[in-house]
Amino acid sequence: MTFLAALRDTTRPDAPDALRIGDVTLSWSQVRDAASTFAAGVDRTGPVAVCAVPTMETVVAVTGCLLAGVPVVPIAPDSGPAELAHLVTDSGATSWAGPLRDGIELPVQSIDLHPSDPAPLPEAIDEATPATILYTSGTTGSPKGVLMSHHALRTGIEGLAEAWGWTDADTVAHGLPLFHTHGLVLGVLGSLHIGSRAVHTGKPTPELYAAAEATMYFGVPTVWTRVARDPESARRLASARLLVSGSAPLPVPVFERLRELTGQSPIERYGMTETLLTLSTRADGERRPGWVGLPVGEAETRIRGEDGSFAPHDGETVGRLEVRGPMLFDGYLNLPEVTAEVFTEDGWFVTGDLAVVDADGFHRIVGRESVDLIKSGGYRIGAGEIETSLLSRPEVHEVAVVGLPDEDLGQRIVAFVVTAEASDDLAASLVDHVATDLSWHKRPREVRFVESLPRNHMGKIQKKQLLEPAP
Ligand code: MLC
Ligand code: AMP
16 A cells, blocks of 8 residues: 555556646646656655645656655745745755745756656655655744655545545546645645546636536635635536535535535535544535534544543533544654644644534534634634744834634734834735745734733733724
């Protein structure tokens, strides 16, 4: 058993349109030849940082690394200098693939989509080998590198294939970024393992989804909110087999509007960078608005109260969600203590999400324990990281960043700033600072200047008070 089984299987019939990204389409054998050739020439002394623009070159580089057994570090194409420096240094990347960014001095690996003399497929590698190092935000500090093995990716994808009836007869379409689990692992590598065709639409717009003619569509709730507001595009998805939403809560009105427009209820599934997907509704089962269904594959879950006792499965009692299973990560790179903190003594991963489970084992995610992790447009963003970036500006005396409810993005990032120089220009300049220092999607959508931040008698900022609407 090995990850990317369908791609490795040279006895499968070729399909001329196995993978389409934007205007570029490759057949199975072309993807295999390009990826094998990349694998044959890749620097094996350390991880490869891949600038994850949504192109065929990115997929070939990532797939080539996986075939070679070299860990891949997908990097947001617009990562700013602070974020980029951290990712490259922390991951220990020894080479770079894709468009080169300022300040990067690593050797660049060439990517050839049509090699004239393709290299043979490398031998299957040990499944315990790290496959990806995906960077994700925590409540404080810089993003952490999540180590996923080939085994985790394979078992995670196979669990979903069983729940969704995902086969090589499917065509998967999405337009999500290729530097996170959803777009890269599920949306592209999943197809290269299962053997389904895949279409990356470039951007996740309703019009492009409507034109993709797929059987399975993947989107974050913001994408589905936009589809639900575009009845013409939505109706064109009626013939799909599954519309799948995840990475953040799908609002119930959006679920219902999609059902009205397309005649089908979306599949909701729940996951994390650290765990791949652990819960989902099933293609052949109940799809209940606001609920994320049952454990996927070999995943197991439990919910526990603050005192550690197990919460009853009554559909009402909220507890901390803990998960375990073969699709979990191997730890945070270079951070053994932090890794130890997120596992219980008996080996369950503490997700940080709060959930209820009903008598049928159906799960509903009711929120997160920490206000410092924000989900905006399906991106996970740590408030601490943005606060650190803003505090590097001399005008900012104090700052608190929170996620406020937003109809389109789920949550929008709002920075409460104490300064002596409040002005519209300063607000715009602070937004721009985060967009360029970290990355575009981490920028605050709003800056609110305040005289002071609410604190308790110990001096700790009371963020929950900032979440309440101003009187
Ligand atoms: C975009 N724009 C930029 C820019 N990037 N401008 C300057 N610099 C940049 N770097 C412009 C766009 O061209 C566009 O302009 C405008 O900004 C808005 O772009 P958008 O793409 O519509 O952005 P936005 O509305 O902010 O984003 C919505 C979104 C995005 C849904 C497209 O949030 C997104 O891709 N989310 C996916 C996140 C994700 O994949 N998460 C999964 C994590 S894994 P104009 O002029 O065209 O409007 C995970 C595990 C699991 O969670 O369970 O799945
Ligand atoms: P990330 O690391 O970007 O994958 O973010 C993981 C977080 O996204 C989880 O801890 C949840 O808070 C959230 N999440 C993912 N899927 C769902 C979902 N279907 N419903 C609610 N929250 C979700």
